[in-house]
Amino acid sequence: MELIIVLLVLLAVMAAIVVNRFIHHGNPFPFHKKTQLFTQVERSFLQLLERAVGGQYKIINRVKLADILELKDNADSKTRRAALLKLNAKYLDYVLCNADDMSIVAVIDLVNNTNKEGHKAVPDWFVSGALEASGIPYIRMKIKAGYTVADIQQGLAAKLGNIPMAPLPLVKGTVKKGPTRPVRPLTTALPTQALKTNSTALVQIG
Numbered sequence: 001m002e003l004i005i006v007l008l009v010l011l012a013v014m015a016a017i018v019v020n021r022f023i024h025h026g027n028p029f030p031f032h033k034k035t036q037l038f039t040q041v042e043r044s045f046l047q048l049l050e051r052a053v054g055g056q057y058k059i060i061n062r063v064k065l066a067d068i069l070e071l072k073d074n075a076d077s078k079t080r081r082a083a084l085l086k087l088n089a090k091y092l093d094y095v096l097c098n099a100d101d102m103s104i105v106a107v108i109d110l111v112n113n114t115n116k117e118g119h120k121a122v123p124d125w126f127v128s129g130a131l132e133a134s135g136i137p138y139i140r141m142k143i144k145a146g147y148t149v150a151d152i153q154q155g156l157a158a159k160l161g162n163i164p165m166a167p168l169p170l171v172k173g174t175v176k177k178g179p180t181r182p183v184r185p186l187t188t189a190l191p192t193q194a195l196k197t198n199s200t201a202l203v204q205i206g
Helices: 002-025 040-053 077-089 125-133 149-160 192-196
Strands: 057-064 091-098 104-111 138-142 201-203
Touching (some): 040 149, 138 149
Antiparallel strands (some): 091 104
């Protein structure tokens, strides 16, 4: 009788192991929902960036490099294969697009350069080279606490020129009055050639 009980227990254990392996290894969809789409840093920066550009640009997040670049027709097959592998493996934090036609304006990557292991601390020569060759301004912004909308606008202005500020709100049919003394511009006017350059910019404010 005891032997039968032991055999039944062994059979139950074996059945549980088989079921467990089937559930965890045979299930083609072993997924569950993430708690958040963005990290706290990404979310905070995105909110500031949206306020900084107003309605002038649309912001697309976590874009694959292959989504904004394509190979030239005259590239040989070996070059095409190597380039496509790299294009599909690289991701960009934010892409600014024209609000009217969604054409690509610039790329922004957040940089944590507190150490060499930080997020994109080491510049990626392939990403920066590919964007420069394609004429897309590439802005690398250092992650730091205490960013303001004005800080973001200054960083963008270094590559794109001044970002128009949103109009002042209307209060009961009247325009809200601003300060009576002259306001210093957010950025110093840059030479035309400086604004047109497409080299990588690392914005480190403060």
